[in-house]
Amino acid sequence: MYDVLILSVMTVGILAMAVFSYKIFHSRAYPVGMVREIPTSQHGTLELEDVSDQEGTTQRIFYSDVWAKRHNQETAYGLFEKGKKRKIHLRFYGGGEPSFPEKPQGSPLEEKVTEHEEALKVYSKQVENLEKRLRRLEAERVQKFQEATEEEKPEAPQVVH
């Protein structure tokens, strides 16, 4: 009895795979990929073009490399007709104007290096500001003292002819 059950499950599985493979290779419709939910999002557009080779079966999809890397290589497909451009709507990060990051997200090590570089810039700026402040303090103190001393000096005696 168990043999029959196992055999039937295997048969169903193999048939399902065969049907699914047929559908994928022979259909022009592709399921839309999942895009991560983001708390604040901005709808944007990404143009996809269907380019078929001479054999008429290969379809290439062009999309932004930066966008793809940003979403960890997840690809998105859209419904389109062969030989025509179609626009599909995708969601991606950020509010306001859609903008892609200048550098794609890299490994944790690369992120650490970037964080360190940013921290170094902030630190250098702080040091520079401190030096300027010290010079200004010093000069102001001396100037104030000199001007105060001048004001205290007695006036020159008036010569009466």
Added chain:
Amino acid sequence: MATFDESLVSVSGRIGHERDFTFYKNNVDLANLLQKELSATPKEITIDTDGDIEIEMSDVGTIIATPSAAIAVGWLTTPKVLSVQQEVEKFVNTLDRLAKLKGSFAVESYSIGLFFRFRPENPLNLLRERGFESSLQFIFSEKAPPDIASLKSSTTRSKGKFRDTIELEASSKDARVRYSRSGNGAGFDSYLTFVVAASLREMLEELKPFAEILLAAERGLRLSGLLSEMK
């Protein structure tokens, strides 16, 4: 009229140490501690927008605590006073105490600096006559501009265990000279040892000839001012 020994000089000092990464978290507590432990009459204590602590002291100028340094700037005194060891020690001890109150951090550097401000009649022309004209002619190929708005020069040198920086800035209003001497923290047991070795007297002696020229020009300006008032 002031001689060099009686002229006004501003002294600044710094003890640089390894960074205190908890400084900005604890700066309020530290500010309260400094106010309590330092001089009995600090005029004003503030925490600035960067999180650094600034204390206006009545006797040693302004002292500033940052994550990696204890700084005193603007102690107004005269070269004559600086020749008295006890007066210098008062300044040194205040800065030392500030550094210790911040915590036990390895000292990385020490420095001490002198700042003079002179107001002769025409500082730029005076400096041009005294040597900068040839530099301008060298740069501009004998066609040195007749009028300049400002002048800056900076020179560094190594002298034994020390690194000196001499800066000169001049405008139409004044001429400013900064002479600072710094040394590696590991080369000295304490800030006092550093300051004694740095020899403020030697630094002042080096600046004296140049300062006296500018002071003489200042005196000349004041004398002509007095004479014109008497007429």
